[in-house]
Amino acid sequence: MLLSYTEENYLKALLKITFDSGVEKVGTNELASALDVKPATANDMLKKLKEKMLVDYKKYGKINLTSEGKKIAIEIIRKHRLWETFLYQKLEFSWDEVHEVAEQLEHIQSQKLVDKLDKFLAYPEFDPHGDPIPNSKGEIKVYHKKTLSEMTPGTTCTMVAVKDNSSPFLQYVVKVGLGINNEIKIISIQEYDLMMVIEVNGQRSTVSQKFAENIYIVNK
Amino acid sequence: MLLSYTEENYLKALLKITFDSGVEKVGTNELASALDVKPATANDMLKKLKEKMLVDYKKYGKINLTSEGKKIAIEIIRKHRLWETFLYQKLEFSWDEVHEVAEQLEHIQSQKLVDKLDKFLAYPEFDPHGDPIPNSKGEIKVYHKKTLSEMTPGTTCTMVAVKDNSSPFLQYVVKVGLGINNEIKIISIQEYDLMMVIEVNGQRSTVSQKFAENIYIVNK
DNA sequence: AAATATTGTTAGATTAACCTAACTTTGTAT
């Protein structure tokens, strides 16, 4: 099925919201704000995608991707993450620059291109942000759900990914001395506002709860 | 200046027509047919591009790119040819497959991407079809103007590029045993219909005038 | 030079993706 750039973005956003929030109850307003359009616009598009059997929903009800819609959304995420990996590994883009360009590249239509790119990159499993890359069958590695904010003082963990892919956040992560696979030691947590003192490679930093919620980790 | 995918295609088509035909008198109908739209549509777009100072023309007059318009068109061709080179050299696409995908990739907006890609490919001078790749300053190597159809029996030449980049033509070229840098010996030419018997690596073939007009060569 | 053919232009309609403003339904709080 041939979809427009815009239609693809709606499907991707729907999948992303369910991924990120865990919940599968996606609403029109939420979708609209994720895509930076008005709810009325999102509503129109939902009707269109329903026509095409890519989403399943009824008036005032919750929005769900059909299996076909989900398949397409996963393919777009696969392309996005493969391109990010290409930009980072082969073209020496920095961590915080890859997302924006991959947003464009993910819409290139060519099955052969995706397959060849995957091969060229030696079938990578994770992108530069630590997110799993769906394989050619659309299978995705199990998702890391624990964040730095859940850790307690005295414990140690390893960073595996970031939740927020925006440039400002990623640049801040670098500033703190953090990167994928780095060890983080939790020194202390301020009761009042949940500010956290962490240590990375001997460097101590104080980070906000918001920051800590956007760092995915695994226990040591 | 940020242009739409469509606007970029109009600028590219204008430059391409002047390149290919040699003449610089481009008409509305010709432009429209190159872009596979109706003349009325092309006319509307020309007004818009004139507004943006990218083309220069007056009612019923001839169409010209302004220097700004030309600069943009060259940048698009640069991107197109770099991507073709990438697909061919790094992703093992065949000669006849690269064009279609590059038509999409050429519209990705990121100066950094172009520069890094150029570097990654070691600053190539020619694309897989033998066409020169404009450098980062927009400079293009002098164009090969002689075609196989201009050769006379008994002479020998070297193929340097193709004029037609379409899949069917390129597949035919391969079938005849031809490729960039191959030597071609002209055995004979049929007076009546200008059919040409050529020899490539010992393989003799009979090709039409139309075929011969689409092969760029240099004399031995 | 007049007739005809070609080429270019205008007017008005369509579609996709967006908007605002008004309205309806659902959910929440007193």
Added chain:
DNA sequence: ATACAAAGTTAGGTTAATCTAACAATATTT
């Protein structure tokens, strides 16, 4: 349980890129 707030929908309008059909200008032919 009613009232209010939040979420979702509809109606009607805009813009970019396209179309068809009618018209105007230029070029070609006899």
